[in-house]
Amino acid sequence: MRGSSIKQRLQYPKHVIFTLLLISCFGGSLLSQEIKITDSKSGQPVSFATILITDLKTKTEYFRVSDEKGFVVNPARNTSIIRISCIGYAALSDTVKANQKSEIRMNPTVFSLDEVVVTGSFRPQRADKSIYNIKVVGQKKIEEQGANNLKDLLTNQVNLSISQDPALGSSLKIKGLTGNNVKILIDGVPVIGRMGGNIDLTQLNLYNIDHVEMVEGPMSVIYGSDALAGAINIITKENRNSNLAASANSYYETAGTYNFDGNISLRKKRHSFSFSAGRNFFDGFSTDTLRSQAWKPKEQYNADLYYMYSHDKAKIKYQISFMRETLLDKGNLLEPRFYTAFDSWFYSTRLNNRLDYDRNLKNGLSIKMLASYSVYQRQKETYLKDLSNLTQTLSPNTSDQDTTNFYSFVYRFVLGKEDVSKKLNYSAGIDLNNETGTGKRIADNRQQIGDYAFFASIRYTPLSKVSLQPGLRMAYNTSFSVPPVPSVNIRWEPSARFSIRGSFARGYRAPTLKELYIYFVDVNHNIQPNPDLRPEYGHNFDLAMTFNTEKEKKIHYSGVDLGLFYNNMHNIIQLALRNNTGSTPAYQYINVLNYNTIGYQASLNYEFYQHLEVSLGFGHTGTYFSFGEKKQTFGDYRFSGDITSNVGWTLPFAGLKISAFYKYTGRSWLFTIDENNDIHLGKMDDYHNLDLTLLKKFFSNKLAVSGGVKNVFKNTNIPISGNASAGIHTSGNGNSPVNYGRLYFLKLTYTILK
Numbered sequence: 001m002r003g004s005s006i007k008q009r010l011q012y013p014k015h016v017i018f019t020l021l022l023i024s025c026f027g028g029s030l031l032s033q034e035i036k037i038t039d040s041k042s043g044q045p046v047s048f049a050t051i052l053i054t055d056l057k058t059k060t061e062y063f064r065v066s067d068e069k070g071f072v073v074n075p076a077r078n079t080s081i082i083r084i085s086c087i088g089y090a091a092l093s094d095t096v097k098a099n100q101k102s103e104i105r106m107n108p109t110v111f112s113l114d115e116v117v118v119t120g121s122f123r124p125q126r127a128d129k130s131i132y133n134i135k136v137v138g139q140k141k142i143e144e145q146g147a148n149n150l151k152d153l154l155t156n157q158v159n160l161s162i163s164q165d166p167a168l169g170s171s172l173k174i175k176g177l178t179g180n181n182v183k184i185l186i187d188g189v190p191v192i193g194r195m196g197g198n199i200d201l202t203q204l205n206l207y208n209i210d211h212v213e214m215v216e217g218p219m220s221v222i223y224g225s226d227a228l229a230g231a232i233n234i235i236t237k238e239n240r241n242s243n244l245a246a247s248a249n250s251y252y253e254t255a256g257t258y259n260f261d262g263n264i265s266l267r268k269k270r271h272s273f274s275f276s277a278g279r280n281f282f283d284g285f286s287t288d289t290l291r292s293q294a295w296k297p298k299e300q301y302n303a304d305l306y307y308m309y310s311h312d313k314a315k316i317k318y319q320i321s322f323m324r325e326t327l328l329d330k331g332n333l334l335e336p337r338f339y340t341a342f343d344s345w346f347y348s349t350r351l352n353n354r355l356d357y358d359r360n361l362k363n364g365l366s367i368k369m370l371a372s373y374s375v376y377q378r379q380k381e382t383y384l385k386d387l388s389n390l391t392q393t394l395s396p397n398t399s400d401q402d403t404t405n406f407y408s409f410v411y412r413f414v415l416g417k418e419d420v421s422k423k424l425n426y427s428a429g430i431d432l433n434n435e436t437g438t439g440k441r442i443a444d445n446r447q448q449i450g451d452y453a454f455f456a457s458i459r460y461t462p463l464s465k466v467s468l469q470p471g472l473r474m475a476y477n478t479s480f481s482v483p484p485v486p487s488v489n490i491r492w493e494p495s496a497r498f499s500i501r502g503s504f505a506r507g508y509r510a511p512t513l514k515e516l517y518i519y520f521v522d523v524n525h526n527i528q529p530n531p532d533l534r535p536e537y538g539h540n541f542d543l544a545m546t547f548n549t550e551k552e553k554k555i556h557y558s559g560v561d562l563g564l565f566y567n568n569m570h571n572i573i574q575l576a577l578r579n580n581t582g583s584t585p586a587y588q589y590i591n592v593l594n595y596n597t598i599g600y601q602a603s604l605n606y607e608f609y610q611h612l613e614v615s616l617g618f619g620h621t622g623t624y625f626s627f628g629e630k631k632q633t634f635g636d637y638r639f640s641g642d643i644t645s646n647v648g649w650t651l652p653f654a655g656l657k658i659s660a661f662y663k664y665t666g667r668s669w670l671f672t673i674d675e676n677n678d679i680h681l682g683k684m685d686d687y688h689n690l691d692l693t694l695l696k697k698f699f700s701n702k703l704a705v706s707g708g709v710k711n712v713f714k715n716t717n718i719p720i721s722g723n724a725s726a727g728i729h730t731s732g733n734g735n736s737p738v739n740y741g742r743l744y745f746l747k748l749t750y751t752i753l754k
Contacts (some may be wrong), residue, residue, distance in 0.1 A: 033074040033099060037066050037084060040105040041609055042555055045070025048700040049086035049106070050242060050753040053096075056080055063243070065700065074098075085241040085753070087701060088140060108609075118188070119213040119233040120222050123366070123418040131459065131469050131491045132219075133501050133544040133563070138211040144648065144659045146693050146706050146747050148251060148259060148280070150184075150234070151201035153212060155689070156663045158617035158644045159601045162201070164737050169200025174216060175565050176597030176621045177229035180573065181509060181536075183219060185233045186321070189354055190226070192408045192435070193376035194514060203323060203348070207249060207261040208276040208304050210237045217542040217565070218505035221455055221471040221487040224431060228507035228540065228569070236319075238308065239265035239272055247751040249278075253710075255743040256283025261302070272308040277301075284328075285740035287716050291332050291341060295740050298327040314359040323350040339388045342395065347379040364419040368429075372410040379403045399521065404439035406513070428456035435513060443517040443531065450478040451510065457487075467491045480510050480535050501544045507569065509536040515573055515589045528578065528588040536591075538569035555609035562602045569595040576673035590673065596624040598637060613648035625671045625679060638669035638681070657695040664688050670720065682722025684736055688713050704749040714742045 037046045047070060053062040057078035066072045074080065078098050085091040089106040096102055115136040117127045127134050137153055147153040151170040154160055161173045171179040179198035184191045191199050212234050219227040239245050244266055251259040261278025284297035306319035324347070331342040354372040361367065382400035383392040395401070409432070416427030434450040457471035473485040487505035494500075511533040514520070520527040548559040572595035579586035601619030606612075622637030643664040650657050668684040693708035717735035 033076075034101055035072050035074055035082070035096065036103045037070045037072065037086075038103060038105050039089075040107050044610075046086055046089065046106050049084050049089075052083040052241060052243070054081045054083075061243075083241050087751075091241050115211065117213050118235070119185075119215055119231060120219060123416070127213075128499070128546075128548075131467055131489045131501065132215050132503075133217060133542065135214040135216070136211055137214070139209075142206055142209065142211075143704065143706065143749075144657065144693060144695055145661060145691070146251070146708065146710075146745055147206055148257075149202045149206060150204040150212070150232075153206065154201070154232075156644050156646065156661045156691075157214075158603065158642060159216075159599065159619035159621060161640075161642070161665065161668070164739070169198075169202045171198030172201065174229040175567065175599060176623050177567060177569075180512075181226060181228035181507075183223045183227035183231040185223070185231060186352070187236055187319070187354070187356075188233065188370060188412075189352065189372045189374070189410060190223075190408070190433075191350075192374050192406055193348065193350055193378070194512065203300070203325060203350070204234065205261075205278065205280065205300070205302055205323075207278045207302065208236050208263060208274075210235050216563070217503050218487065218507045218540040220485045220505060220507050220509075221457065221473045224433065224451060224453055224473065224475065225509045226512075228509055228536070228538065228567070236304070236306075237263075237265075237274075238306075239267055239274060241267075242753045243267050245751075245753050247749065249747065249749045251745065251747045253743045253745045255285055255740050257281065257743075257745075270309055270311050272310070273306070275303075275305045277303040287741075292330050294737060296327050296329055298325055300325045315356070316358075317356045319352075319354050319356075321350075321352045324348070333387075339386065341385050341387070342382055342400075343385050343392070344380060344382045344400070347377075347381075349375070349377045349379075351375045364417050364422075366416060366418070368412070368414045368416075370410070370412045372408075374406075374408040374410075376406040376408075377403065402439065402441055404437065404441060404518065407436045407438075409434045423461045425459045425461075426457065428454075430454055437513040437518065439518075441519040441521070442513070443529070447513050447517045448478070449510070449513055449516075451482075452476050465493045477510050479516075482508065482510070482535075483537070497549060498547050499545070501542075501546075503540075503542045505540050507536070507538045507540050507567070509573075511535065511573060511589075521584075526579075526584045526586040527575065528586060530589045533573060533589060534571045534591050536569060536571050536573060538567060538572075540568075541566045557605075557607045557609065559605040560603070561605075562600070564600050565598070567597045569597075574671075574673060576677065577675055580675070590677070592625065592627060592673070593629070594624060594626040594632070596632065596637075598622045598624075599639075610652065611650050613646070615644075615646045617644040618642070623669060623671075627677060627679070640668045641666040655696055659693045659695070661691040661693075662689070670722070680722070682720055685719045685721075687715050687718050687738065689715060689739075702751055704751075705747070706749075707744070707746040709742065709744050711739045711742050715739045716741055 037049050039046055047066060047068045049066040051064045051072055053064065053074055053076055055076040055078050062075050064072045074096060076098060080096055081093060082096050083093045084106065086106065089108050092106060094104055115127045115138060116124045117130055117134050117136060118124050119134060120132045121130060127136050142153060151162060155162060159175055162170050164170050172182060174182055184199050214232050216230045219231045223231055246264045248262040259280045263276040265274035280300040282298050284293040285295040286293040301324045303322045306317060308317040327346040329344040334340050352372060352374040357369040359367050380402045382395040384395055385392040411432040412429060414427055414429030418425050431453045436448045438446045453473055453475035455473040457469055459467060459469045461467045469489040471487045475482040485506050485508050489503045492500045515529060515533055516531050517529050519529060542565050544563040546561050549557055570593060571591040573589050574592050575587040576590045577585055578588045599619060599621035603615060603617035605615045620639050620641040622639040624632045624637050645662045648657060648659045666686045670682045670684060672680045674680060690712040691710045692712065693706055695706040697704045715738050718738050720734050720736055
């Protein structure tokens, strides 16, 4: 019995052993296919990354999300391609063998140097390797700032000032040069619809934006007219890694702002489709009790749609964008009974159609083509409103009703060779631009101007550390004689941590249709055109130096940037007072012989990865403004300065990000030209601005909640003194509007990736 019992005991484990071996076999297979995703800098796991696994043999696709410890099981039985995306990291693809345990390290996109840029370049490249000095403001910064439009995003940039017209919107200056000299593009296509010479930055929303690239310095060779001071290129999102992506955003401000937008994108093998739409509403704001509000109520509707087909050697993309803004300018009550008023409605519509085609050819050659057709319409309707019975009638005055249309056609074709292993690379292309304006306030009701150019640049790398890029643009303008526009850029990288960039370019800008032919007259404005304007031209010099500590594997990072610039401009186009006797002073565009700017900027950055980010920037810009031939001296310049500081503090245990954005805008010098072309000098007082935000994410990073306070110091109108004004809306010893008081905001973003 005892021997039998022992035998049974010995026999029973055979079944157990077989079962354990079977489980071990399958279990080992599962374990061997386990993939761990980690942060390449800190080694910490990357949680909730979105993963697409494609079995190369069966073509079966699997979608997975990494767990809190960064693990995911690969269900593919054969060698597969794995594509991974996660907010805050560069998307990547890798090949994984079956039954193999592996670790994949993702690179965080925490520094602008890691960003891939396309502005001014023939092919995408890293910002720190570009021959141009490019600043990148990415999705991370957009999210932390709670920014809704381009004006919000650029407010805290050093040596960049934003002025505000409560009716026309925001405009900017870069290094002392106005927005007329800054090319604003969306995916490389110029934005049309300048009012008063500037693009309204509040009309450029960020709801479908991936990042913004800013090139400071002349870009006239690449982008032609309007790029004397630089270029701002808004890059929209593209879904390259998920079969389905959807998001929704809502935003609220206590000043009366209510925004909502959403996006959905689909990807099926080589085909991608995306649709975005949103509505923005602002209730208006004023510091007085008058019926007319200083900051006009407005409502915006936006929609964007694209289809993209791509494969290994080519990509074709069609995109259409739509914006419709309604702005209400309420009039004050009319004497003697004070129950009637004139109300004006302004309708702005912008529609853009574009087609992109990229293809890689043999021997490192490739081509890029872009064709775009844009329409911008501004319509004005004025009504006499009777508040006693709430009725309104269309004003019989024909000047109170107006519709102006602009049509722009752009075509670019570029052939180039970009091979980092070769010393000589090049690109050459044609750039065709044609703009037509129609309306009763345009001379002869219709005007057209065309600019047709050939441009080329050669990038020569005689040594591994030195790159030299000369360029030339030759153009024909239907209204003006265009001189050759040359440029030279140089980049020297003595070490992996230190680089120097220098550039010289001849700037050129032809007057626009608005400056030449369009009368812009309403209750707040009276701007007269000037068909005798001459083109602007000048010489521009930039020098930038960058020092960065090693960043690839370190969790502590610091960087120093220093820039110097000099812009020697002639025939700059400015507004001059021509009649000050009416209720609304009349202004006209004229040429000013000399307009020079000189200055510097510096910034310091430090980051303790995943814990603390600190940046400090400061700059000074001097301006010389004269009709005379006198050779200026350094003492003839009037200097203005600013200081910026951003601090971000992450609390890992709470999953909370606390950010502060501060800017000090120093005393600004203002120039006004009177009826006799005499220059008057005034100044706008200095002021401080501070925004505080909190950001926290929930549900595997799907829900992001941010909130805080903007304009902590309650800036509204900044005093002006002297004999100059801040523009066509203020007079000497008046005020310039900069913001509409302290406000609190809340933003919710929900994202789904599959």
